[in-house]
Amino acid sequence: MPVVMDADRIARTLTRIAHEIVERNKGVEDVALVGIRTRGVHLARRLARTLKEITGDDVPTGALDITLYRDDLMRHDVGPQPLVRRTEIPFSIEKRRILLVDDVLYTGRTIRAALDALIDFGRPRAIQLIVLVDRGHRELPIKADYVGKNLPTSPGESVQVRLQETDALDEVVLEPEQEGAA
Amino acid sequence: MKRLLKGGRVIDPANGLDGEFDVLIDGDRIARVGKGLPIDGAEVVEIPAGFLVTPGLIDIHVHLREPGQEHKETVATGTASAVAGGFTAVACMPNTSPVNDNANVTSFILGKAAEANLARVYPIGAVSRGQKGELLADIAELHKAGCVAITDDGHPTATALLLRRALEYAGMLGIPVIEHCEDTSLKGDGVAHEGFHAAALGLRGIPGACEAMGVERGILMAELTNSHFHVAHMSARASIRGVRKAKEAGISVSCEVAPHHFTLTDEALGTPIPYDTNTKMNPPLREAADRDAMIRGIQDGTVDVIATDHAPHHLDEKNVEFDRAPFGIVGLETCVPLTFDRLVHTGIIGLRRMVELLSLNPSRILHVPGGTLSVGAAADISILAPDLAVRIDARALRSKSKNTPFDGWEMRGGVAATIVGGRPVYVNPAAGVAL
């Protein structure tokens, strides 16, 4: 089970992305972070802390649950509903630059759902996408603005992002194709 | 022609018989009962070992629904159901449409029974004209036309005064007044026994006291008039207590219990099928203490008769909201299995007592023939298989209606064959008696 990013690598990557954010947006005025539940939220909070260290400014940070916008919802005749968690965006997104944060970019469907969800909160000036890992295999025309690591994968493999906040350690693991796994 | 029933265990409480005897039937009569009877040209019917030969069972509380509600049952389908249930005779309730409150209706029913030519049918007349609880029906005329008792069943007799008059009048004719005991003000719009299960399901309750009030009223009127008062379908422990005390006091009172009231409790309202309308009857299924009191009453002799209160209703009438469904279930074809399974095989009663409850006492209470295998009596005989494995299949019932809560029940004990007037009218192919 190859570890493709360890804790140190993740930390350095996030710092690099934070600098790119400042550079690209010429500061963090009008910028807000929205993490996609679950791990995108933790990454967004880490980025907010780093941005504060760099700029001295507080960047508003929210959490977005995209479950109710998923395009595979209700498409199975049977099966339990995915858990819905709370969306917390305690600021107006109107006219802001929204930095949408997720751990892994894969088919692009999660991001499509997140974009739809965000638009329901108002009309931001721009939405930029931050991902820790881009593993390819896009099914929708979606591209990230900030990528921590481009990781070539085969569709059968699985990318696991583990973070201290939920998993007690920081690492990104590429898991091989599992026998019999559907 | 002659038939010789050979090898069965004959149980005839009226003649004190219980043992291996042969029964010779000559035409429509019983010719001889004895050990090792000569064949003498008779057709021999071998009765398998362990099977019972009893006087024909009589159900004194049946709704045949004809005239007027032939979509539920007819005299023909009802008597077909009766003989399949081991009954050679049934007494049918007058709450038909029109009500059996005059000789024309009585004759009509008897005509239909003769046409069907299965079980004997003894009509029961109404107490009041149209069962409206106001004027007395023409009771003597009803009696002359063939009615064996009177009742306003379906409802209690409207007032104590009317019940008193009915008892006095029926007493003159030597027939009993059968009473559906209920205090209608206490019943209100209740649909189920007032207890935990009705409370949990949000169903309006009918307390046991509602029935016992009617029982006590009837007992007092029986004492006042010195006439025979019969309590129909008793369900509440307070009712049993009342009847027991009245009997001790020498009052002329008798009573019946239906199989569902010695078998089920109000727990059936919620399980296995919640709000199953086949658990809705009046009186309702009561709590375990009441059910147990019925069993004790059957055991100690307080209860005189097991009667089914066979109440057919069409599927469409039962497939509705619980509170809108009609009260009642069919019972003719489940009575014998339930009696064997729940009372005999559990050791609560013996076979002799079973025959008293289902044959001898019914005949005595209604003063109708039968109830015995005496020489010269009509050859109305039930052949019962106490150990037969029976599975109730509602769809296979002979009754036109299938409203039973016992669908799918597996029980021990059933009917092998039914003989009315010397003629086999039902043979259960599963039991193996060649008739």
Added chain:
Amino acid sequence: MSTEAPEQGMGLPPATSALRHKDLLGIDQLSAGEIALVLETAVAMKEIGSRSIKKVPALRGKTVVNLFFEPSTRTRTSFEIAEKRLSADTLSIAIASSSVVKGETLIDTARNLEAMNPDMIVLRHASSGACHLLSRFCRSAIINAGDGMHEHPTQALLDAFTIVERRKRLAGLKVAIIGDLLHSRVLRSNILLLTKMGADVWVCGPPTLIPTDVTRFGVRATSRVDEAVRDADVVMLLRIQLERMEGAFFPSLREYFEVFGMTEARLALARPDVLIMHPGPMNRGVEIASEVADGPRSVILDQVANGVAVRMAVLYLLAGGVEHEEAA
């Protein structure tokens, strides 16, 4: 695999991963974990109601029929808003416009509706067990919006949500439910839910309006209102209907208020932070004094607001269907 708990700090037992039922017929069928799942999902649903665009596409393409055989403004509108916020197509049928008046049976009405292939039917009916009957004959998911005197599960769920929102738990709270207990479906659902979640439930009313053997539900019953209210964390009042006087359940509304009506003076016995609840519609001056209904401890309007979120949660969770192995 470790996952973040959906909603921390609700003080509820661990939520199950799914509501494994075709229908919601009553609280009776739900486990404590399933109740927790509904309440936690409702937290997320409540947030949607605070957005400027109060709509998510979750039930897009689903058809929900609100079949109301009893007049009900509150419950029906609450369900309708919940359905619309989830983007379901909704159709409301009230008794006056239905064919019931023409003598059609409930089953026939439902079968006719089913021919139009709805996904869910929300049923309000005057007969206890009507939802059970419908569920035996319908493919659609049936949601009980109140059946006779039996259950009103979404009301109990929204009541629980409202309590948890304020008190962060249900276990150990003393909840006093006072009023017409006998005829109340709200009572039955609430005592089932609250006892499953470990609350200390007291019910109180005139003896004529207490159901038979109510203590077998695991609640304490009393006709002394002071005993019920003393140290209560929650006081829930149930509606007293004028018609009940005709059944001789109590002599007069005035006397009812004298003996059982909830006043500030009586509430002095309760905990200082007691929550006052009422499923509505209220009879001011009968079961509840206006000063109590409109007072600072009243969460009656919160109940109404939370009703939408809880019903969204139920609609969403049932829309997923039942897993094969559970259905088998």
